[in-house]
Amino acid sequence: MPTTALQLSDVTKKFGRQTVLSNINMTIQQGDIYGLIGENGAGKSTLMRLITGLSPLRSGQIMLLGAxxxxxxxxxxxxRIGTIIESPALYPHLTVYQNLMVSAKQKGVANRQDVLATIQFVGLTEKTKTKAxxxxxxxxxxxxxxxxxxxxxxxLILDEPINGLDPMGIIEIRDLLHRLNTEQQTTILIxxxxxxxxxxxxxxxxxIHRGRLIQEITKPALDAANQSGIILHVADVNAASEVLDAQHIKPFNVMNNHQIIIYNNTLDTGEINYQLNHAGVRVDDIQTQSGSLETYFTTLLQKDDQKGGAAS
Ligand SMILES: Nc1ncnc2c1ncn2[C@@H]1O[C@H](COP(=O)(O)OP(=O)(O)OP(=O)(O)O)[C@@H](O)[C@H]1O
Incomplete structure (x- = not known):
């Protein structure tokens, strides 16, 4: 049985009259690397601030590591948690080593060897004596x-830890998080x-969308859901939708004025092309592709918007 590291039950947060988080129920198991995904202003930072005690909780319940x-x-x-919420707070005129020592003293873990080992772990050894x-x-x-x-x-609770990093920097942080997770079983919310x-x-x-957690999904389940997709670029999505409905080609989703995704890439694209052309719908492009997290996310948001979801 996996052990629960973090459990949020009916967490709601308001700023004045604005409901920023609405009845959040969320579970993170020990050993998870849990990706919190949402548009700007969706409520991700607010959620992390509530968990880390930076913001008062007035409604709902949070259990962290059993407390x-x-x-x-x-x-x-x-x-027992480490955080980066917004930009890391650093002392600009202190060196890398001094910054870490100050924090280590605050946390009651000041030990030169440990600090140097941590500097090495994050790949900053050459910058040990450089000011922040x-x-x-x-x-x-x-x-x-x-x-x-x-x-x-x-x-670890990390709000946008790879913001502004170059591709190499991103890869390094990725490796680092993988190492922490596999070697030290660190649970991560990112x-x-x-x-x-x-x-x-x-x-x-x-x-998370407009303050509501609209779905939690494991990576394998996401992969399964994402497996198939035929992307259609057509002149008229309404006419194309009618043809797809009539031909029982489903499920599909209209993405924008010219694009439709059919969530089944085992279908014959030639046949779909033929059916659309036959019905007088111009097809500009048709191709199969494995879905991405981005496609999954945008589709989910669109479906939620169609349902009229909002925090307040
Ligand atoms: N201290 C505050 N007072 C009033 N409103 C706030 C406060 N902090 C955040 N908000 C509002 O809460 C909403 C959610 O903000 P939050 O920073 O949690 O979003 P986010 O998902 O982290 O966005 P981003 O991806 O842009 O960082 C926004 O509408 C924001 O304006």
């Missing part, structure tokens, strides 16, 4: 990650707008 958000034990649970304000954005992100890792957390990257890193996904 309830409303009880004293929660502070001990928080000591002389680091590149990617190096600052890595320093932030090093600070999060100092107390050897069981659980948000990013770079969905191709999240897809590579995560074992589960949660999709």
């Amino acid at each position: 309830s958000r409303n009880q004293a034990g929660y502070n001990q649970a928080l000591q 304000n002389r680091l590149s954005l990617g190096q600052r992100q890595r320093l932030g990650l090093a600070i999060a890792l100092l107390a050897q957390p069981d659980f 948000s990013s707008h770079i969905l191709t990257e999240l897809y590579q890193v995560c074992t589960r996904f949660g999709f």
